[in-house]
Amino acid sequence: MIALYYYPGNASLVPHMMLREIGTPFELRLVDRAQNAQSSPDYLKLNPSGRIPVLVDDGQVLYETAAIAMHLADRFPQAELAPAIGTPERSEFYKWMIHLSNTPQAEFRAWFYPHQHVADEAATESVKTAAGQRLNRMFDVISRELGDKPWLLGERFSAADLLLFTLMRWGRGMPRPPRTLPNLAALAARVAARPAVQETLRVEGIEAPFV
Ligand SMILES: N[C@@H](CCC(=O)N[C@@H](CS)C(=O)NCC(=O)O)C(=O)O
Structure with a gap:
């Protein structure tokens, strides 16, 4: 199961667009910045820096937009969101x-x-x-x-x-x-x-x- 912690227009937009390009099922979880939810104890357990996004993929918790993006590109090579490794x-x-x-x-x-x-x-x-x-x-x-x-x-x-x-x-x-x-x-x-x-x-x- 894949879950993306996001806020509209934030850096989470990148993995969100990728997930829809890929076409795999995923869950969107709003991090309500209006309530400062990115600094809540529960969110800090996922990303200790309190930044959006976080991706949870089969229990693995990832933060940093570029890392999440490269992870998704590797995990779903058929979507061709990155060139083949080694080229x-x-x-x-x-x-x-x-x-x-x-x-x-x-x-x-x-x-x-x-x-x-x-x-x-x-x-x-x-x-x-x-x-x-x-x-x-x-x-x-x-x-x-x-x-x-x-x-x-x-x-x-x-x-x-x-x-x-x-x-x-x-x-x-x-x-x-x-x-x-x-x-x-x-x-x-x-x-x-x-x-x-x-x-x-x-x-x-x-x-x-x-x-
Ligand atoms: N290097 C991080 C930066 C993420 C970042 O700065 N996210 C912003 C939203 S675009 C954020 O969480 N801001 C809320 C805050 O700093 O409290 C990444 O790429 O994931």
């Missing part, structure tokens, strides 16, 4: 999964939670502004690397595109949203057009514009 494409996939989660995803914490990054409250706004500027540069790099390819891995779609789509969504309220980069906007539109993604967005109550 150069697989290494590219690792590169993108780690880059996206280590670099822009981590930076988004400074954008969304700037108060956690300051000793002096007066610096909060400045920390957020600097995070936004760093995020712009990160999306510029991703855009240059993507070039005119349809997907991050070139001709083949992968879970890395779902992670990028989620990060673009998080950036939709920035002064210069990632969608203003035309090739990123085109990739996001391709992701949003996938039936499994549309179903995920519908279930999470997320309406257009998605990014």
Whole structure:
């Protein structure tokens, strides 16, 4: 049995889209952030850092979005959400999964939670502004690397595109949203057009514009 602990639009969106791409049965368990449920004793038993998502797969508890995504890609190879192990494409996939989660995803914490990054409250706004500027540069790099390819891995779609789509969504309220980069906007539109993604967005109550 697979259960995904999620909150609409959070990092849990990535494994949620993957589970619908895979088409395997799973249970969704809401972590009610309005009630700070991610910090409840029960949730901390699953993820001691109090972060969303958590995936429980046949009793194994996993946290960290990229790890969950790579686990699902391996567990359901027939869904082809990652290239075959041992191929150069697989290494590219690792590169993108780690880059996206280590670099822009981590930076988004400074954008969304700037108060956690300051000793002096007066610096909060400045920390957020600097995070936004760093995020712009990160999306510029991703855009240059993507070039005119349809997907991050070139001709083949992968879970890395779902992670990028989620990060673009998080950036939709920035002064210069990632969608203003035309090739990123085109990739996001391709992701949003996938039936499994549309179903995920519908279930999470997320309406257009998605990014
Ligand atoms: N590195 C973690 C980060 C997860 C994360 O930051 N999740 C956010 C939601 S997108 C969260 O749980 N925020 C609530 C909090 O920090 O209290 C992952 O990729 O799973």
